[in-house]
Amino acid sequence: GAGVSQTPSNKVTEKGKYVELRCDPISGHTALYWYRQSLGQGPEFLIYFQGTGAADDSGLPNDRFFAVRPEGSVSTLKIQRTERGDSAVYLCASSSRDRGNTGELFFGEGSRLTVL
Amino acid sequence: GNSVTQMEGPVTLSEEAFLTINCTYTATGYPSLFWYVQYPGEGLQLLLKATKADDKGSNKGFEATYRKETTSFHLEKGSVQVSDSAVYFCALSRAGAGKSTFGDGTTLTVKP
Numbered sequence: 001g002a003g004v005s006q007t008p009s010n011k012v013t014e015k016g017k018y019v020e021l022r023c024d025p026i027s028g029h030t031a032l033y034w035y036r037q038s039l040g041q042g043p044e045f046l047i048y049f050q051g052t053g054a055a056d057d058s059g060l061p062n063d064r065f066f067a068v069r070p071e072g073s074v075s076t077l078k079i080q081r082t083e084r085g086d087s088a089v090y091l092c093a094s095s096s097r098d099r100g101n102t103g104e105l106f107f108g109e110g111s112r113l114t115v116l
Numbered sequence: 117g118n119s120v121t122q123m124e125g126p127v128t129l130s131e132e133a134f135l136t137i138n139c140t141y142t143a144t145g146y147p148s149l150f151w152y153v154q155y156p157g158e159g160l161q162l163l164l165k166a167t168k169a170d171d172k173g174s175n176k177g178f179e180a181t182y183r184k185e186t187t188s189f190h191l192e193k194g195s196v197q198v199s200d201s202a203v204y205f206c207a208l209s210r211a212g213a214g215k216s217t218f219g220d221g222t223t224l225t226v227k228p
Binding site: 003004031033035040041042043044045048050055056069090093103104105106107108109110 | 120122138148150152158159160161162165205207209210214215217218219220221
């Protein structure tokens with residue numbers, strides 16, 4: 001019964017570089033979410049997948065951010081031309097969106113991104 | 117849009133003290149309400165939830181009651197322990213709407 005797994009746990013990169021963050025959700029969970037958490041703040045919604053498709057990407061801050069979930073399981077968050085303001089902890093969560101589900105999220109431990 | 121406002125921290129209490137962390141929300145429709153907890157070095161995890169008005173969620177001695185008339189979901193515990201030291205997040209989710217909305221978190225430190 002593995003939980004949500006995120007890699008890497010820590011990523012340090014230079015301004016302008018490309019970064020990929022990976023999330024492996026709980027087996028059987030159809031819904032997958034990406035959030036971003038800055039110091040002293042709550043998780044900020046980025047994107048939500050239902051199966052393979054992005055059901056809501058309204059939280060992506062700009063076109064440098066992109067996420068995929070090609071087989072409906074593992075997801076990758078991709079950040080192009082990173083900026084210092086992208087430094088944060090990126091959280092992945094999954095849930096079962098069966099009928100009656102009330103939206104409880106199961107979180108991974110996050111990927112801490114530092115852009116120098 | 118939906119929003120959650122939490123009592124600002126940090127909160128420091130002595131062991132066995134009574135805890136209240138206030139949470140109010142703004143939402144359309146009838147959201148489900150949650151408290152998540154983040155212990156040092158760990159990921160967020162669900163502490164308790166309530167899905168409709170007047171429901172009380174409870175877990176590990178913590179309680180919160182869904183008050184639609186005051187749009188609140190305050191977290192309480194009668195006697196805190198050192199092991200309760202963590203960051204607590206209030207959140208809401210509307211069924212079928214996908215995303216959850218979180219407050220900014222309240223850091224609780226319990227001293228022996």
